[in-house]
Amino acid sequence: MTHPSVIRPRDHAVFSPQKMGKSTIFESSRLLVGLNAFEPGQEHALHAHAGQDKVYQVVEGEGLFLLEGRELPMRAGDLLVAPENVAHGVRNSGTSRLLVLAILAPAPHK
Amino acid sequence: MTHPSVIRPRDHAVFSPQKMGKSTIFESSRLLVGLNAFEPGQEHALHAHAGQDKVYQVVEGEGLFLLEGRELPMRAGDLLVAPENVAHGVRNSGTSRLLVLAILAPAPHK
Numbered sequence: 001m002t003h004p005s006v007i008r009p010r011d012h013a014v015f016s017p018q019k020m021g022k023s024t025i026f027e028s029s030r031l032l033v034g035l036n037a038f039e040p041g042q043e044h045a046l047h048a049h050a051g052q053d054k055v056y057q058v059v060e061g062e063g064l065f066l067l068e069g070r071e072l073p074m075r076a077g078d079l080l081v082a083p084e085n086v087a088h089g090v091r092n093s094g095t096s097r098l099l100v101l102a103i104l105a106p107a108p109h110k
Numbered sequence: 111m112t113h114p115s116v117i118r119p120r121d122h123a124v125f126s127p128q129k130m131g132k133s134t135i136f137e138s139s140r141l142l143v144g145l146n147a148f149e150p151g152q153e154h155a156l157h158a159h160a161g162q163d164k165v166y167q168v169v170e171g172e173g174l175f176l177l178e179g180r181e182l183p184m185r186a187g188d189l190l191v192a193p194e195n196v197a198h199g200v201r202n203s204g205t206s207r208l209l210v211l212a213i214l215a216p217a218p219h220k
Contacts, residue, residue, distance in 0.1 A: 005177075005182065005190075006175075006182050006183075006184055006188050006189070006190060007189040007190065007191070008187065008189075009189060025189065026163075026165070026191045026193075028163050028193060028194075030161075030163050030194075030215045030216060031163045031165070031213075031215040033165055033189070033191065051140075053136075053138050053140050053141045055136070055141070055213065057167075059187070065116075072115065072116050074116055077118065077119070077169070078116050078117065078118060079116070079117040079118075079119060079135065079143070080115075080116060080117065081117070081135075081136045081143065083136075083138060084138075084140075103141075103165065103213060105141040105215035105216065106140060106215065106216070
């Protein structure tokens, strides 16, 4: 997964009818670049990471991002940072698919 | 710089007539989320980072990204990963501004 070429995030999206789909674009011990794919109505419940910072970016669609007890509407191109220990989550409150880049540093331990 | 709110990367861009402009969106010891802003003709020369992985994403414009001796044309939304020790650079070969998210993990030492 060194990807020495151009990556179009949409090409890596995995949607699932059961729950949020996850896929990995790049992973090292330092960095995980993944995609979270939400059908309408799907969500990623509030959670937090000790010792890891996360960056979300909306690739397509729109949704509500939960951060520090607030609900923030976000659309394509918008970024959100969840520093370590800050609870965060995502809800696809719209009627179309929501695709989100989720970048985590360092990567989770295997 | 905890940014507990939605970030529109364009709002943080700093362009400079002299050379590539740099700005920081978020920084911790684990993660640096920055912007590299290129006027037409500006470039970031080939360089590499030991022990750090970088992700580029084009926010607006288009340019040539250098990676492992190759020149890769990229446009808005495209991602590129430069794992540690892999030489990389950027050249705005177009006629409009090029704005690039540059995410580095871990962040450089101060």
